[in-house]
Amino acid sequence: MCGRFSLQTPVPDLAELFEADPSRLDEWVARYNVAPTDEVIALRRGTGGRELVSLRWGLIPNWAEDRASLPPMINARAESLETRRAFRDLVIDRRCAVLADGFYEWRKEGGLKQPYFIRRRDRRPMALAGLWDVWRGPDGTIPSCTIVTTDANGLLEPLHGRMPVILEGEGAQVWLDLDVSERTMDPLLPFDAEALEAFAVSRRVNRVATDDAACAEPRSAPIREPSGWRERPPVGDAPADQLGFF
Template sequence: MCGRFTLETSKEVIESELGIELSDYIPSYNIAPTQQVLALVGTNQGNKAGYLQWGLIPSWSKDPKIGSKMINARSESVDEKPSFNRLLTRRRCLIVADSFYEWKKDGGEKQPYRITVNDGGLFTFAGLWDRWQQQDQTLVTCTILTTKPNALMDSLHHRMPVILEEQARNDWLNPRVEDKNYLKSLLQPFETSKMAAHPVSKRVNNPRNNDHALIEPVS
């Protein structure tokens, strides 16, 4: 799964690499569910960047609290679940990050690890989004898709987030791409050789902690 990640890359690098413009940007070393996350959505006029609330609330849901339980969606069955089926062809997004955390069970404890991609570079998770409205309240929310682990992640957890490289990113955001089988074929484990992991402080367990020390290796 993916329950916590970071985005501390500079605004200028994000804009340059993703071809977007950001008006508001605050780096974070400990992005947690229900917080706002930077995302890209594809339209017929091009890609748009903005912030979505992490934790999908389906448009038909009666209770917005369900979002805290829907931070991830299994890619293998995404076209079968009522919460996600229609979103696969209509409401796809990319969630921007530069590392994520996973917890490895070690006896009776869990050790957090920071996982990076392409030597700590910027990357994007495959996601889905939806708009929930009730009376005068509107929430635009998202979920991160997960898949089976690669060799690196298998030593930490039985699932991993779907990370898309450039060509897959373009197709994922293209609103004209609607073939569910093709879209699901993009949701594969990322290449092991392009990822690295190191243990970090258990201070990351508390989402109120948010500083550079969280991403530094510990022995």
């Protein structure tokens, strides 16, 4: 799954890299601990081409009676997109990519859950496959999104059985195309394990309110192959109860 991520890359750089219009995007500051219900930057294709927009992370289906009637859908399994009511219509014309520099996963080590940060080895921002929708209520509209997940690759399987779908190249073009085709679902596969790396970070990231550069600072050498995982002592943080972690 994907429950936390970071995005520090400046908007002008994102706009250039993804060849997208940022004019509809709200002001964005570097984020090191993006959590569900936060605003995120998404890439989608509009009638005038690719655009960057701000969406709430945690899909609220347009047919929901009220915002609280369903829990926020932060992830959507690739295998269920075409059958689950909340997603099947969105696959047709509301596909997007949530932008991130990397994401966090946790691994139990020495009786504690140790967070790890996963990023591309080339340090390029990630385009995570997503779906978006707009919920309309008495107080206005809320555009929201979910991140699509698939089976974890060999590098990340020791952390979690699922991982976000990372798009690039032709796969990104197919997913973001305005039209739906027999190829639309093809990009929803595990990303190349050899293109990723993971490293331990501070347990400060456990707290949603903590959002600074220290959240993503390496506390271990990068792990770049499955054999790199092993039991290790907890990273040198203060005990969780002293920091109010959960």
